[in-house]
Amino acid sequence: MKKNYPVCVVRAVLMQYFMVSMVTSSSNLTDQMSLLDFRKLITVDPGNILANNWTTRTSFCTWIGVTCSLRRERVTALSLYNMSLQGTISPSIGNLSFLVSLDLNKNNFHGNLPYELGYLQRLKVLDLQVNQLEGSIPHTLFQCRALQQLLLSQNRFTGDIPKQLGEQLPELQLLSLSYNAFTGSIPREIGNLTKLKEILLGRNNLTGNIPPSIGNISTIEIFSCVENDIQGDIPVELGNLLRLTELNFDYNNLTGVIPEMIFNISSLKYIAFTENRLSGTIPLTTGLLLPNLKGLFLAANRLSGDIPISISNASNLLELELSQNFFSGTIPNNLGNLRQLQFLNLQNNLLSNDPSKVELDFLTPLSECRSLQFLILGDNRLNGILPSSVANLSSSIEMFNIDNAQIKGKIPLGIGNLSDMITLLLGNNELSGTIPSTIGQLTKLQRLYLPNTGLQDAIPNELCNLNRLGELHIGEGNISGPIPDCIGNLSLLRAISLQSNKLTSTIPSSFWSLAGLVSVNLSHNSLANDLSAQVGNLKVIEGIDLSWNQMTGNISSTIGDLKSLRSLYLSHNSFQGPIPKSFENLISLETMDVSSNALSGTIPSYFQNLSQLTTFNVSFNRLQGEIPSRGLFATLTSQSVMGNEGLCGSSKLQVPPCATTTAHKSQVKLLVLKIVLPTIASAILVVAFLLWWIRYRMNRKEINVPFDVQPMKGHRMITYQELVQATNNFSEANLLGKGSFSSVYKGLLSDATVGAVKVLNLQHEGAVKSFDVECQVISSIRHRNLIKVISTCSNLDFRALILQYMPKGSLEDWLYSHNDCLDLLQRVSAVLDVAMALDYLHNYYSEPVVHCDLKPSNILFDEDMVAHVGDFGIAKILAENKYATQTKTLGTIGYIAPEYGSEGRVSTSSDVYSYGIVLMETFTRKRPTDDMFTEDWSLRQWLNTSNSDQLMEVIDTKLLNNEDKWTTEKQHGLLSIIGLAFECTRDLPGERINMNEVVVRLVKIKDEILLN
Secondary structure: OOOOOOHHHHHHHHHHHHHHHHHHHHHHHHHHHHHHHHHHOEEEOHHHHHHHHOOOOOOHHHOOOEEEOOOOOOEEEEEOOOOOOEEEOOHHHHHOOOOOEEEOOOOEEEEEOOHHHHHOOOOOEEEOOOOEEEEOOOHHHHHOOOOOEEEOOOOEEEEEOOOHHHHHOOOOOEEEOOOOEEEOEOOHHHHHOOOOOEEEOOOOOOEOOOOHHHHHOOOOOEEEOOOOOOEEEOOHHHHHOOOOOEEEOOOOEEEOOOOHHHHHOOOOOEEEOOOOOOEEOOOOOOOOOOOOOOEEEOOOOEEEEOOOHHHHHOOOOOEEEOOOOEEOOEOOOOHHHOOOOOEEEOOOOOOEOOOOOOEOHHHOHHHHOOOOOEEEOOOOEOOEEOOHHHHHOOOOOOEEEOOOOOEEEOOOHHHHHOOOOOEEEOOOOEEOOEOOHHHHHOOOOOEEEOOOOOOEEOOOHHHHHOOOOOEEEOOOOEEEEOOOHHHHHOOOOOEEEOOOOEEOOOOOHHHHHOOOOOEEEOOOOOOOOEOOHHHHHOOOOOEEEOOOOOOEEEOOHHHHHOOOOOEEEOOOOEEEEOOOHHHHHOOOOOEEEOOOOEEOOOOOHHHHHOOOOOEEEOOOOOOEEEOOOOHHHHOOOHHHOOOOOEEEOOHHHOOOOOOOOOOOHHHHHHHHHHHHHHHHHHHHHHHHHHHHHHHHHHHOOOOOOOOOOOOOOOOOOOOHHHHHHHOOOOOHHHEEEEOOOEEEEEEEOOOOOEEEEEEEOOOOOOHHHHHHHHHHHHOOOOOOOEOOEEEEEEEOOEEEEEEEOOOOOEHHHHHOOOOOOOOHHHHHHHHHHHHHHHHHHHHHOOOOEEOOOOOHHHEEEOOOOOEEEOOOOOOEEOOOOOOOEEOOOOOOOOOOOHHHHHHOEEOHHHHHHHHHHHHHHHHHOOOOOOOOOEOOEOHHHHHHOOOHHHHHHHOOHHHHHHOOOOOHHHHHHHHHHHHHHHHHOOOOHHHOOOHHHHHHHHHHHHHHHHHO
């Protein structure tokens, strides 16, 4: 039966329907207008996708990137991922009140985030990654309390990470703020985000500590804060993150030890603390509790001790990176248990071979790692022979690096089995025999490094089979014979260095067909042909060094075709004729050295116009005429043109002035007659002097240009004028200190490097010898705890060393400062740094080096308070198989060993004695020359009268007051150090401890102090 409703009811229902329709229509119109406003602020729309698609002719719910709800047709998601849009984000976005997800990832939006984003109460996902947005995070964003994913990485955001983030976003699960410019510390309030799974804060400018409150978030799976300046210790609370799969704090300033609890998190897949300042050891249980671990990255820290054998129990490990630490002991033999291992890097540690073994037996088990691609073991003390089992290593190995590791014996023939090899580095070892022809089987090889190895005989022709080779380095060895004629087969070669060998014959013509060469160094050989005109084929070449050979003929004019050439070294050959006119086309030329040849003609004036040219040397040739005066010639020194009798010009170049008037021919002839005979006589004397000088230098096995105007090998040239400008004309304001032979100035070099410029007092007897000794020693040594050399500057009346600047002063400054004080750990770290430097000089340099003058003023600190040993002015290089030598120079009173002062005999034991005195002074703050000490009463005797119970009475009072708590372990460590000092300062040299053992003992002492 039909039911009749009252008219008033029908009216009410109809009215309600129309009101809902009006509201719905109005809301939909708001969403449409908001999207159109958003489109208006897009200035670049590739392909006009939005311009053509977002139109009122169609429903906005069908527009590209727009998702609507089915019932209400309101915008719930806006996704414009990777559309290369450019513009700003419209404030109208805040009117999309039903928006749940906003994804503008991978576009070019710029400007600030609109504060209207805070109106989006339903928003769960905000993905604005990979744009150019800037400014700070607006505080209104934290009104979006439903937010689960906040992704702002790879933008230009600045300011602090707001603490409200942890207080007002309780649902947050993913936080990605990496690759921005955020500053300040990680707010501890983040510990309130109990649902957080990923924290990505890497590559910002964050400072401060890791807040322990992070350990409260049991849901965290990934925690990454790479490349910031996070400091302090790693909080043990991180060990509570039992769901953690990735922990990445690479490239920060974390200190202390790695909490053992972290190695107990069985869910971990990646642990990364590369390039921090962590110390201590890796727990012995590592690997036993990490069944899921795939990557362990601890490179560039200060970790020490053995590599635990238990690490082989991490059976899923793919990458093990422990390089640049202080790990000692042997490489575990069971690393072959890591069957899935792809990357193993133990480079630059203190690892050694089992002393009972001749061969490196640990390599044999690694043949079980069939997926191994990178095997990097260089810069250690392996001291053994490569076993023939190298042939059984994985054929998938792409890099094998065992450079500078005291490797002996021959290169195994089986090396040719490693068919996937791309990089092979065996340089700086003590190899014997020849380059095996089987290397020619490595057809994928791109980089071959065999410098300074001792390998002999000729380069095998089989090397020409390496048709993918890009870099070939076999310099500084005993390779003899010719360069193979087939060298032209290496069509992809980019760099070749065969310098300082015994190569003979000529450079094969096929060599000049290597059109892709960028760098060529064939210097210091006996190559004897003309320079082929085909050198002009090397169109992309940047550096050519053919110096110190026996090349003859004219310098090829085709060199002028090499528009990319930056450095040209042709000195110490027998080139003749003029400097080619085509050199005016060398627009990129920065350095040219053609000294010590037989070149004639004039110095072309076009060199004035080569704007990049800064180093120019034509000394000891037969050039004549006027020296140009503009361009680089305005700052040229006499050393660059000396030895050319026919040159004239400015008096500062120590050449005669050029004639300014034209004389009659008879007067000219008369003048010629007056100077011919004296000139010939002078030339004969000059030649005789040069022959004597060259023979003298060759006998000393030194290779230097007279009045050296080149930097030491591997260092850039620095001119006197640059040093004048860098030091403000050697002003007192820049003076860092004075010594008996020199003064040291702080200087800002032209490349923005801050250096310490050590200028010799040439008026002081012995200064030049001191300079030569220091150059001889520091030109080739390389160690993290030795002062690095930037360059030298030397001429007739000026000599200077440009050294690495040490901004934190010397150990002496710190010990006797009224305001500053080194704590116990800093002092132990400093003396350990010094011990490692001396250990290198005594035991791991090619020939033992004795410093001879070790004292606190010669121990300097860099910005990280790492100690460096400097001032080698009276150092001695001991000849092979000799353990002592006599010297007429003395070190500093109070630090010199008894046999040094009485007999003038120095040995490595002399340095050990000086080191022992430095140890005593460092922890007592008593100079050995203190007034309380006399001929019958010394620092050593004073300490020796104090027993262990009285130790704290002789220790530096500033050190005692600076420590918060003196534990038994700290006192025991101090007692051990003083005992070590006594072992260093025994009266008889043969009874003193070796620096190698000193390093081992100090590492243990430091670890004990750290662990307690």
